[in-house]
Amino acid sequence: MDAHTAGPETLWDVAIVGAGPAGAAAALAALKARPDASVLLLDAAEFPRDKVCGDGVAPQALDVLGALGVDLDELVAGTAPITSLDLVSPSGVRASGAFARPARVIPRKLLDERLVRAALAAGAQLARCRVRSIVRRGDHVLVADSYRARVVIGADGAESVVRRTSGAAPAPAGTVAVAVRGYVAADPWPAGRQLLRMATADWPAYAWAFPVGDGTANVGYGQLLTGTPPSRAHLTQRLGELLPDAAGAQVRGHRLPLSTGRPDYGHDRVLLVGDAASLINPLTGEGIYYAVVSGSLAGVAALAADPVAQYRRSMRTALDKHLRQSDLVNKATRRSGFVDVATAAAGSDRRLFASLVEFGLADGRLGARDLVALLRACAASPAGVVRC
Ligand SMILES: Cc1cc2nc3c(=O)[nH]c(=O)nc-3n(C[C@H](O)[C@H](O)[C@H](O)COP(=O)(O)OP(=O)(O)OC[C@H]3O[C@@H](n4cnc5c(N)ncnc54)[C@H](O)[C@@H]3O)c2cc1C
Known part of the structure; x- marks a missing residue:
């Protein structure tokens, strides 16, 4: 199907609002699961476009994109490990x-355009459109008064219109x-x-x-x-x-x-991914890994009989424990003294350093040894610096 010639009667299998990393991953995953699916990406911006970001891309995010068929040499071209x-x-x-x-720092002007190109090569269609409305109509959803889709994926970032209009609660x-x-x-x-x-x-x-x-x-x-x-x-x-x-x-x-540990993944034919689902790691501000994981799981779920139920299940399996633990640790770091102690402990313990990096950049969890190391460091810290 072609986004420019498709008429208002066209029913897309999936319409994805936002073609950042979450939206592109969703399109790639849907087309990998079912190459003949009709997948429409809608974005307000013309690519290439900048996105304000630190541009840090964790190796685990590259793993997800590689598994979706993205050529990683092309994706990282022009950057250094x-x-x-x-x-x-x-x-x-x-x-x-x-x-x-190694991680990468890939300016988003490059990263996002390369991912959109990969999604188009896989068979997605791209239309430039600022979406302002999402209306559920029985067996489909009407997007921006113009596009009908069986399922909509809200990948429209931090100020998500899809989130606001789909009944999801605002960020606390x-x-x-x-x-x-x-x-x-x-x-x-x-x-x-x-x-x-x-x-x-x-x-x-x-x-x-x-x-x-x-x-x-x-x-x-x-x-x-x-x-x-x-x-x-x-x-x-x-x-x-x-x-x-x-x-x-x-x-x-x-x-x-930032993630609160209990994300809202959407309701009734509308799935939320990436920043639209508030999936940024609250400890580090990293969000690209969570955007591509959630996007890829939503892309597959969008084609299932009950997309919201399948998406919630697969996100729970993939990230639930990590998200809840990072929420708890984030609350502990509200005391800056705890972070001083944890940094000192990580500086002298390679294994703890590696665990904290995995925890801050991807889906890592702190195990009993990590927690014991942190508690010992707290106990040994000068009185009054931190109480754990
Ligand atoms: C300053 C800063 C630094 C960061 N540094 C890092 C970092 O180093 N590493 C990291 O992993 N994460 C970082 N993050 C987080 C990361 O930028 C986000 O988590 C990531 O961009 C989320 O991807 P996304 O696809 O969900 O949303 P986005 O990348 O925001 O993409 C959303 C897309 O939706 C489109 N859109 C928005 N509204 C509409 C609409 N109404 N209609 C149609 N299209 C629409 C936009 O044009 C955009 O293309 C940082 C964030 C900030 C702000």
């Missing part, structure tokens, strides 16, 4: 370590962050290393510098939204304070809907 991470805690404790497998107070991002010359930061520098003021908050591998670095600063939203000038000033080499960067801002 990121092999290690430097962490600086709120009070200045440092921990550095190698990643078990205290579960949204805001961040600014820019690109500067990479010279001040060693190639192949990601830097996270946490802040004491406005905690939880941190700045990052992620070298792309093309002579530039993605730099930014984000903090949790509590009360009156901070101005862009405030966020830019905090970036310059934490990373003086990034001062003066031209930045743009965006919101991050």
Whole structure:
């Protein structure tokens, strides 16, 4: 089916609102499951387009995309492997370590266009359209007054219209962050290393510098939204304070809907994925892995007899335990002293460092040994610094 010639009577198997990583993964997964399915991607933007992001892509996200048939050499072209991470805690404790497998920093202008191209090559259709309405009508859903689909996947990001119009609850107070991002010359930061520098003021908050591998670095600063939203000038000033080499960067801002551990995956023919389902890791702000996992599971579920039930089941199996544990640990980190202690412990314990990286970037869980190591570190910390 062709998005431009299909008439209003056309009934699409799946319409996906938003062609970011979650939407593209959903299209690829649906077409992998059923190559003759009719899959329509709708996006307000014309590709290539920028998306405000740190551009950090975990190896586990690349695994998911590779399994969907994406050519990973093409996907990462022009970027260099990121092999290690430097962490600086709120009070200045440092921990550095190698990643078990390299990550990438892929500017979203490149990443998202490459994924959309892969989805089109697999047979999806793309139409440029800002969706403002979703109306359920018996056996189908009417999207933007123009497109009829058996199932709709809301992959329209942090300000999701599909989420708002589909009956899902809004994100609870205290579960949204805001961040600014820019690109500067990479010279001040060693190639192949990601830097996270946490802040004491406005905690939880941190700045990052992620070298792309093309002579530039993605730099930014984000903090949790509590009360009156901070101005862009405030966020830019905090970036310059934490990373003086990034001062003066031209930045743009965006919101991050953080996971609460109990996501709403949608209702009645409408599935929510990625940021539209608030799936960003609350500890690190990473969302691309969760976007491609949820997108790929929703793409398959969309073709099932009961899409919402199947999607909920597969997400529970894939991510439930991780999401609940990251919510609990996130609550513990509201005390910045706990993060100082955890950073120090990770700096001297390679295994704990690796567990925390997996926990912050993908679907890792902290096991008994990790929790014992953290509790011991808390118990040994100077009185009054942290009480666990
Ligand atoms: C500053 C910042 C830094 C971040 N850093 C990282 C990082 O380093 N690593 C990481 O993994 N994650 C990071 N994240 C999170 C990551 O950006 C998101 O989790 C990820 O983009 C989610 O993908 P998505 O496909 O759900 O949504 P998006 O990537 O936001 O894609 C949504 C798409 O929907 C389209 N759209 C929106 N509304 C409509 C509409 N009404 N009609 C039609 N189309 C619409 C948009 O044009 C867009 O193409 C960061 C986020 C921010 C804000």
